[in-house]
Amino acid sequence: IWALALTLEFLGPISTFWVPGLGNGSTRDWDVEGAHIAERVGLFVIICLGESIIITGATFAELAWTPTTVGAFISAFLGTIAMWWLFFSAKHEAASEVIAGAGNAGALARAAYTYAPIPVVAGIVVTAVGDEMVLVHPAGHIGAAAGWVLLGGPALFLAGTAVAAFAVWGSWPRSRIVGLAALGGLAVFSPLLTPLLLAAGSTGVLMAVGAWETLVPSREQAG
Numbered sequence: 001i002w003a004l005a006l007t008l009e010f011l012g013p014i015s016t017f018w019v020p021g022l023g024n025g026s027t028r029d030w031d032v033e034g035a036h037i038a039e040r041v042g043l044f045v046i047i048c049l050g051e052s053i054i055i056t057g058a059t060f061a062e063l064a065w066t067p068t069t070v071g072a073f074i075s076a077f078l079g080t081i082a083m084w085w086l087f088f089s090a091k092h093e094a095a096s097e098v099i100a101g102a103g104n105a106g107a108l109a110r111a112a113y114t115y116a117p118i119p120v121v122a123g124i125v126v127t128a129v130g131d132e133m134v135l136v137h138p139a140g141h142i143g144a145a146a147g148w149v150l151l152g153g154p155a156l157f158l159a160g161t162a163v164a165a166f167a168v169w170g171s172w173p174r175s176r177i178v179g180l181a182a183l184g185g186l187a188v189f190s191p192l193l194t195p196l197l198l199a200a201g202s203t204g205v206l207m208a209v210g211a212w213e214t215l216v217p218s219r220e221q222a223g
Contacts, residue, residue, distance in 0.1 A: 052128040056076045078207065
């Protein structure tokens with residue numbers, strides 16, 4: 001039943017809420033206020049990031065403070081900050097303004113603030129799982145599943161934010177595409193790295209993307 005409810009919830013916006021016998025509406029008829037929907041999604045992302053910090057802190061509090069566990073905690077904390085930095089960049093507010101002035105605000109809001117946040121939130125959750133794994137087992141060999149988790153979380157996050165940017169501006173943000181490529185490069189070398197080093201590398205990628213977008217004007221990042 002839950003699966004059916006989730007499926008209907010997922011298909012509702014893309015089908016413009018089609019109802020048998022009544023038909024469907026149009027995204028142009030949706031009364032969408034850009035700033036409001038951006039704020040709602042932003043608050044949900046903040047909750048997810050906050051829960052990630054709580055989980056990381058609770059796990060770290062139960063461990064002995066060794067150089068590796070402290071390093072894992074710092075990497076996890078900086079990774080969370082980087083995701084906050086990337087999501088709530090100047091583009092977040094600018095996107096709400098674009099939606100507010102769009103001729104078909106409903107279609108833009110559906111893509112950028114209904115479907116794109118799904119991989120963003122999934123990325124935050126998967127990253128939190130990876131952070132906990134690294135805190136408990138910072139050294140040793142990286143299995144395939146652990147590698148997918150440690151790199152998959154940041155990759156989902158970057159991909160989701162890139163899709164949202166494309167939906168709003170019609171171009172892929174070069175910085176985030178390069179970030180995804182860098183994560184792919186880390187995957188190649190992951191068998192040679194410890195979980196802590198791989199986690200630190202993925203955090204470094206997120207921080208580098210944030211720094212790039214802060215220092216380079218948006219028009220120069222467009223692909």
